[in-house]
Amino acid sequence: MPLPKAELHLHIEGTLEPELAFELAARNDVSLPYADTEALRDAYRFTDLQSFLNLYYELMTVLRTERDFADLADAYLARAAAQGVRHAEIFFDPQAHLARGVGMDTVVDGLWRALGTSRERHGVSTRLILCFLRDESAESALATLDAARPHLDRITGVGLDSAEVGHPPAKFREVFEAAAALGLRRVAHAGEEGPPEYITEALDVLGVERIDHGLRCLEDPALVERLARERIPLTLCPLSNVRLRTVDTLADHPLPALLDAGLMCTLNSDDPAYFGGYVGDTFDAVREVLGLDGERLRELARNSFLASFLEDDEELRARCLAEVAAYDLG
Numbered sequence: 452m453p454l455p456k457a458e459l460h461l462h463i464e465g466t467l468e469p470e471l472a473f474e475l476a477a478r479n480d481v482s483l484p485y486a487d488t489e490a491l492r493d494a495y496r497f498t499d500l501q502s503f504l505n506l507y508y509e510l511m512t513v514l515r516t517e518r519d520f521a522d523l524a525d526a527y528l529a530r531a532a533a534q535g536v537r538h539a540e541i542f543f544d545p546q547a548h549l550a551r552g553v554g555m556d557t558v559v560d561g562l563w564r565a566l567g568t569s570r571e572r573h574g575v576s577t578r579l580i581l582c583f584l585r586d587e588s589a590e591s592a593l594a595t596l597d598a599a600r601p602h603l604d605r606i607t608g609v610g611l612d613s614a615e616v617g618h619p620p621a622k623f624r625e626v627f628e629a630a631a632a633l634g635l636r637r638v639a640h641a642g643e644e645g646p647p648e649y650i651t652e653a654l655d656v657l658g659v660e661r662i663d664h665g666l667r668c669l670e671d672p673a674l675v676e677r678l679a680r681e682r683i684p685l686t687l688c689p690l691s692n693v694r695l696r697t698v699d700t701l702a703d704h705p706l707p708a709l710l711d712a713g714l715m716c717t718l719n720s721d722d723p724a725y726f727g728g729y730v731g732d733t734f735d736a737v738r739e740v741l742g743l744d745g746e747r748l749r750e751l752a753r754n755s756f757l758a759s760f761l762e763d764d765e766e767l768r769a770r771c772l773a774e775v776a777a778y779d780l781g
């Protein structure tokens with residue numbers, strides 16, 4: 452049995468494996484500009500975040516029906532369960548679907564078919580987090596939140612993703628205020644490619660409770676000290692950082708430095724179909740390459756449950772924390 456863990460930084464569209472992409476393309480009569488899955492996998496050579504996003508948005512055009520979203524999420528949940536995930540807080544990008552004529556109902560109802568039955572079917576509890584695309588306008592984000600209103604019983608929070616540089620968090624002040632007024636939890640990608648100031652702005656202007664990525668906090672010692680003091684969780688994604696060239700190699704990843712600085716780090720997979728591994732693979736890789744010992748891995752797993760939005764299910768959180776504490780890490 453793998454180490455129990457929660458996954459807190461996972462874009463459901465980023466779990467679209469080449470095999471499923473081709474299956475959905477055939478089902479929906481969408482043509483992909485790749486001969487086969489091998490040719491597609493061959494295109495997974497990224498130079499930065501944007502080069503990945505281009506393929507990410509291109510490939511998700513195969514997602515058209517409720518059933519497609521259900522199949523996508525179900526495939527992720529099965530994989531996650533096999534790697535020890537007990538709870539998953541899952542991002543989705545509605546604007547990328549609305550823009551191509553796929554409605555909010557289709558997306559949320561489809562995802563929920565898998566998420567709403569996941570606990571019984573896979574032993575994985577789930578939450579849904581709606582992300583705004585930061586390279587779209589603030590007005591578009593507000594319209595998206597409005598379109599999500601009928602579905603808020605199934606949406607736990609809002610996030611902010613897509614191309615970071617040039618799109619500071621403050622651009623989305625109004626929509627995050629509106630989300631807070633609706634009782635939604637708040638997170639944001641910050642300090643992945645953008646500067647440390649974006650992390651501070653996400654905390655102070657958007658009121659986020661977690662920072663997604665946040666690697667570049669290391670450039671600002673006062674910020675690192677604040678993040679440690681306030682126990683702000685960072686949802687780190689080391690395999691993503693390597694593939695998007697944020698760090699040169701996994702061996703260069705600053706995870707050990709972040710842990711040594713007392714930060715509340717969690718490990719996540721981001722877009723596992725594109726970045727070469729799911730969250731269990733990520734734990735294995737940092738253990739092997741960064742030489743983290745068993746107690747560090749236990750700390751990362753414990754943090755994932757502490758940083759999760761499980762306030763409405765403290766019983767599950769306590770059970771998972773007890774399992775993490777008792778787990779034999781050899």
Ligand code: HPA
Pocket residue numbers: 462465500507612613614640643691721722
């Ligand atoms: O890693 C990411 N960063 C920003 N936006 C994203 N959208 C999907 N994955 C990512």
Ligand SMILES: [Zn+2]
Pocket residue numbers: 460462612640663721
């Ligand atoms: Zn991400």
